[in-house]
Amino acid sequence: MNETFALRGLIIDTPDIGAVRARQGFLVCEDGKVAGFFGALPGRYAGIPVADCGEHLILPGMSDLHLHAPQYSYCGTAMDLQLIDWLERYTYPEEARFADPEHARAYYAVFTRDLLHTATTRAAIFATLHTDATLELMRQLDQSGLGAFVGKLSMDRNCPKDYSEHTPENGEAETRRWLEACREAGFARVHPILTPRFTPSVSDAYMEKLGQLAREYGVPMQSHLSESLSEIEWVKSLCPDAKTYADTYARCGLFGGDCPTIMAHCIYCPEEENRMMKDGHVFIAHCPTSNENVIAGIAPAARYLRQGYEIGLGSDVAGGHTLDLFAVMAAAVQVSKLRWCCVDPGEKPLTLPEALYMATAGGGRFFGKVGLFEPGYAFDAVVIDDSANRNLRVFSPMERIERCAYLGGAKVAAKFVDGRKVL
Ligand code: GUN
Ligand code: FE
Numbered sequence: 001m002n003e004t005f006a007l008r009g010l011i012i013d014t015p016d017i018g019a020v021r022a023r024q025g026f027l028v029c030e031d032g033k034v035a036g037f038f039g040a041l042p043g044r045y046a047g048i049p050v051a052d053c054g055e056h057l058i059l060p061g062m063s064d065l066h067l068h069a070p071q072y073s074y075c076g077t078a079m080d081l082q083l084i085d086w087l088e089r090y091t092y093p094e095e096a097r098f099a100d101p102e103h104a105r106a107y108y109a110v111f112t113r114d115l116l117h118t119a120t121t122r123a124a125i126f127a128t129l130h131t132d133a134t135l136e137l138m139r140q141l142d143q144s145g146l147g148a149f150v151g152k153l154s155m156d157r158n159c160p161k162d163y164s165e166h167t168p169e170n171g172e173a174e175t176r177r178w179l180e181a182c183r184e185a186g187f188a189r190v191h192p193i194l195t196p197r198f199t200p201s202v203s204d205a206y207m208e209k210l211g212q213l214a215r216e217y218g219v220p221m222q223s224h225l226s227e228s229l230s231e232i233e234w235v236k237s238l239c240p241d242a243k244t245y246a247d248t249y250a251r252c253g254l255f256g257g258d259c260p261t262i263m264a265h266c267i268y269c270p271e272e273e274n275r276m277m278k279d280g281h282v283f284i285a286h287c288p289t290s291n292e293n294v295i296a297g298i299a300p301a302a303r304y305l306r307q308g309y310e311i312g313l314g315s316d317v318a319g320g321h322t323l324d325l326f327a328v329m330a331a332a333v334q335v336s337k338l339r340w341c342c343v344d345p346g347e348k349p350l351t352l353p354e355a356l357y358m359a360t361a362g363g364g365r366f367f368g369k370v371g372l373f374e375p376g377y378a379f380d381a382v383v384i385d386d387s388a389n390r391n392l393r394v395f396s397p398m399e400r401i402e403r404c405a406y407l408g409g410a411k412v413a414a415k416f417v418d419g420r421k422v423l
Helices: 069-074 083-099 101-116 131-144 168-185 204-217 229-238 245-250 271-279 288-293 301-306 325-342 352-367 397-407
Strands: 005-016 019-030 033-038 050-060 062-068 120-126 147-151 190-192 221-225 261-265 283-286 310-313 381-385 411-417
Touching: 005 352, 005 381, 005 397, 019 352, 019 397, 050 352, 050 397, 050 411, 062 069, 062 261, 062 283, 062 310, 062 352, 069 083, 069 101, 069 120, 083 101, 083 229, 101 131, 120 352, 120 411, 131 147, 131 168, 131 190, 168 190, 168 204, 204 245, 221 245, 229 245, 245 271, 283 301, 283 352, 288 325, 301 310, 301 325, 301 352, 310 325, 310 352, 325 352, 325 397, 352 397
Parallel strands: 005 050, 062 120, 120 147, 147 190, 221 261, 261 283, 283 310
Antiparallel strands: 005 019, 019 033, 050 381, 381 411
């Protein structure tokens, strides 16, 4: 059982899309949950431990809805190719190396350590094809205290011979072995999520089997959708019977509804796919740094957010070049301006409060009651030391967050997940 305690200081969250709430006072944690915000500590809490956060900012822990842990090793390099060539030239060879357990242990230790030092408290993560390496990543994340959904990748076509599950039967057997091992392991905050890489890598028969596993084990799924035009054309030729790209997942029961789903990118979705995402409460992982780097296009994130879709931010490392969701927030605003100027003058750019909403409350919803400082929400909080950004001018709380997004300089001084101090 967690102890009851409070953080004292400047407490900021986004109770609504575009709305920022900055309050000076006490945020009380009871049994791992937010008990409430109080300007002055009520008598019933007299004597509980209070951590004074001084001048720091206290924000909800952020949720990264999409990233690739094995790609962290080459993050910030290999930015000269577009999606499909980039996958073949850089990604597959690097991911294949995780067949070696020693390699996996060492590289995932670096990844986990660095993720722990960001503002992210929850993440939806792609691993590799390798069951044992994926379990190693899950163990390390669970030990760190972070919350995560982690997926063993599924791939049985259009991939290198030494980085493929080869047949639907073999893929299903490995995925089942992994799901059973996850049950055995009994992780505290780390859970499995089915992860067909994207339709071009997964045969119809394997996708069908993944749908059956989703129902049998009651697990969610994550994948990529409509990221680049050449990918969409490829899917059309691979699956001529499917009504849309989204239908290649949906016809197997892998697109929202009873199967909670995250789709990364959703840049070129036709109206029919949008309707399916809205009806099925599919979460869109908007990955603006990846939009810039993989040069695939700019997702209509402002429209999705304002029209009531489920949407959060993803770092998409290593298509995205940073784990830091502050930087991803700035990129979300920046690429939304490019979209407004160059693609759709009807879609007004995102504001930074909207980007903060996506990084916290928006993405947090995939993990349950996460991302807000309301009673009953998970006590996920980050204490941010932004003293590196100080100058002679006085900045509002939102301006301080904006400077963290644009300048960097946000040092995570403390971090809590479900009320547990993990940093
Ligand atoms: N589509 C299929 N795999 C990937 C990947 O690893 N990164 C990105 N950005 N898109 C993908
Ligand atoms: Fe991705």
